[in-house]
Amino acid sequence: MKYFVVFIFLLFSTVCFSQNDTLVTNIKGTVINNETKLPIGNVNVINASRVKGTTTTASGTFEIAAKVNDTLLFTFIGYENVKVKVTNDWIKEKITKIYLSEKTYVLDEVVIPKYNLTGYVEVDTKIIPVASDGYRFNISGINLGYEAGDKSPGAVSKILGSIFNPTDLLYNVFGKRPNEMKKLKAMKKDDTIRNLLATKFDRVTLATLLEIDKDDIPMILENCNYSEYFIKTANDLQIMDAISACYEDYKILKKNK
Known part of the structure; x- marks a missing residue:
């Protein structure tokens, strides 16, 4: 006892x-x-x-x-x-x-290219290079469309080929991370997190919240056909919204197959 x-x-x-x-x-x-x-x-x-x-x-x-x-x-x-x-x-x-602890910054040398401008807008706009990335194509049945690096006829074919690829590359990104995708939805509803991500460009905070490797984020966006320019310049909030939109589109496409 x-x-x-x-x-x-x-x-x-x-x-x-x-x-x-x-x-x-x-x-x-x-x-x-x-x-x-x-x-x-x-x-x-x-x-x-x-x-x-x-x-x-x-x-x-x-x-x-x-x-x-x-x-x-x-x-x-x-x-x-x-x-x-x-x-x-x-x-x-x-x-x-x-x-x-405060960050320590080491600044690299900045080189500003010289342009011989004429003073005529029509001429100078052709001299100064403009980034050509960031074109987006709307596809029927998909919410936001997809982005590609150029607007040539082959760009649309490339997008469609990637989305409907039988190997389903996006499944390797989204299908194996259901918990992270649930967290993504929760993050979109929290104003504190959204306001924080709007000030971030390093992907560290976003990767920590999603519990994925920071290097996976460019891969995810590349599979979603976002341009290199967008991937490099967007803030973390824009990146989060892009991943979320791509995931929702992927689910629609997967369901309709």
Whole structure:
């Protein structure tokens, strides 16, 4: 009987611990400049696991819903991004300090090409090169159309050939990542995340939120026939919307096959 009571107690303790381990609760913290040791306000705090975001107050404090093993992403202009795992100690103590370090920039030499302009608009517009990327083609039955690098007749054929390719290259991108695509939909609804991505051009934040490799993003967009110019110049919010639109179009095409 004694051993039975001990067994029941241990079993009950294990169940309680497991429940606490998966419990979503509000955790608090303070974001601090690693060099000056002063708090940093307006830092974006994103729970990448739950696709929820907030910002720090003027005194550097924040509060966000999380559970053990969730990944929090801290990002602020001019500072290195920091990813932190939520631990049991953080849940118990309720508050912790996060340190951000300022980025160090090394600027490359900038060479400005010389153009011999005449002063006549009709002539000068032909002298100055204009980027020819970014043409989009609307295809019946698809929401937004597809982009290609030129407007030659062969460009449309290339797009159609890629979309209806029997090997379904897009399945390798989207079909194997259903969880990431669900998170993508959640990200589109969160204003904090959308506003953050609108200021980003490095793909790091977007890749972290989708839990994919940063180098996969150009591959995804290439399979969706977005031009090299768009892939290089769009901000992370535009990239997110492009991936989302391509995914929805892919589902329509897959369903109609």
